[in-house]
Amino acid sequence: MKEKYFDMIGVYAAFLCLIHCVLAPVLFLLPLGFSHNPIIDLSFLTIGVFPIIKVMRSAAPLYIKMLLSISWTVVLAAVLLESVFHQESVLIFFGAGGLITGHLINYSNHKH
Numbered sequence: 511m512k513e514k515y516f517d518m519i520g521v522y523a524a525f526l527c528l529i530h531c532v533l534a535p536v537l538f539l540l541p542l543g544f545s546h547n548p549i550i551d552l553s554f555l556t557i558g559v560f561p562i563i564k565v566m567r568s569a570a571p572l573y574i575k576m577l578l579s580i581s582w583t584v585v586l587a588a589v590l591l592e593s594v595f596h597q598e599s600v601l602i603f604f605g606a607g608g609l610i611t612g613h614l615i616n617y618s619n620h621k622h
Contacts, residue, residue: 514616514617514620516560516561516564516565517561517565517613517614517616517617517620518613518617519557519560519561520558520561520562520565520578520609520612520613521609521610521613521614521617523554523557523558523561523609524554524558524606524609524610524613525606525610526554527551527554527558527585527602527606528602528603528606528607528610530550530551530554531602531603531606535598548589548592548593551589551592551593552589552593554585555582555585555586555589558582558585558609559582561613562578562579562582562609565578565612565613565616566578566579570616570619571619574612574615574616574619577608577611577612577615578608578609578612578613578616580608581604581605581606581607581608581609581611581612582605582609583605584601584602584604584605584608585601585602585605585606585609586605587599587601587605588601588602588605589602
């Protein structure tokens with residue numbers, strides 16, 4: 511699989527994570543029977559780590575590698591804060607935004 515497709519997988523995973531983080535609290539407030547499930551958050555983290563590993567092993571510029579690794583770590587910290595301490599954090603929005611940005615920049619750097 512071409513490396514640029516891993517970036518698109520990373521963008522989609524981070525975007526779906528961002529949508530989940532925005533909409534889930536609203537759904538939890540409605541009397542629909544939804545409850546928070548940390549397995550969903552961990553699934554996004556797990557799916558998102560594979561495109562990052564692929565970028566880390568590639569010839570991508572160092573600033574993209576740093577942006578992706580720091581952003582993923584920020585998302586991990588936010589998920590751990592929520593799972594362990596039940597503390598919502600805006601860190602997840604910054605982390606997801608960094609992941610989307612890093613993957614889009616790396617995608618645009620590939621020769622088409």
